[in-house]
Amino acid sequence: MTKRTSAKYKIDRRMGENIWGRPKSPVNRREYGPGQHGQRRKGKMSDFGLQLRAKQKLKGYYGDMTEKQFRRIFAEAERLKGDTGENLIGLLERRLDAVVYRAKFVPTIFAARQFVNHAHVMVNGQRVNIPSYRVKEGDVIEVREKSKQLAIVLEASQLPERDVPDYLEVDHSKMKATFVRTPGLSDVPYPVMMEPNLVIEFYAQN
Incomplete structure (x- = not known):
């Protein structure tokens, strides 16, 4: 972690x-906030x-x-x-770690950064280990073959708490995602x- x-x-x-x-x-x-004073009534910010x-x-x-x-x-x-x-x-959202997280290859954004750092991810067939790497529309992001059976990957793809957004096309059977378009806030x-x-x-x- x-x-x-x-x-x-x-x-x-x-x-x-x-x-x-x-x-x-x-x-x-x-x-309420952390610490012994966390329960105090908050003033207008x-x-x-x-x-x-x-x-x-x-x-x-x-x-x-x-x-x-x-x-x-x-x-x-x-x-x-x-x-x-x-x-x-x-x-x-074009950061590689954000795309890996959105594609549900890992459970958290923190895990996504580590996952990319440890060279488990490929972009257009090339290994990339820079979390801030910026993907482009049409780029194919996939989990390396030898990393596809990692427990963290298998668990993340089954998480019910979030869905893959529609600006990504994801095939979890191949652990592959395509960045379709740059999203807006909505x-x-x-x-x-x-x-x-x-x-x-x-x-x-x-």
């Missing part, structure tokens, strides 16, 4: 939301607080991403034509509401 596996539940509790939709999330049992939380939630959802990496993706989304928020979501099956518009406001003011 990755270094953030235990911390992912802390993220859930800090946000007060089950951001991955996992059945074991502590938020399913109690929605400032605009900055709302923007910061929206940014932390979106960044946290994609695993061990640093602030520097996330800001760089945001800057690229700003440069592209069209809506910056939609561009940001599209760029995040296409992505986030278990909680993501607010890229607040992320844009955050970076505009900071």
Whole structure:
């Protein structure tokens, strides 16, 4: 498991939301924050607080991403034509670790990063071990032959808690996925509401 596996539940509790939709999330049992003061009544959050939380939630959802990496993706989304928020979501969903997770080759986004790092994944027949590698429309992503019988892979494909989105075509019998198109915000099956518009406001003011 990755270094953030235990911390992912802390993220859930800090946000007060089950951001991955996992059945074991502590938020399913109690929605207040961690620590001895977690149950105190929350005051009204400032605009900055709302923007910061929206940014932390979106960044946290994609695993061990640093602030520097996330800001760089945001800057690229700003440069592209069209809506910056939609561009940001599209760029995040084109990361190889995100595609591996969406295709249900592994159970969590954290496991996806490790899975790619350990060279279990091929893109268009070539091994790729960079989680941030950006796939293109039409790319074929597959689990390497010798990795297809790993327990983590077999378990993930059977998970009932999430479906494969329609911008991917996945054949679990071959552990192969095709990235059909770049999604927009409404296409992505986030278990909680993501607010890229607040992320844009955050970076505009900071």
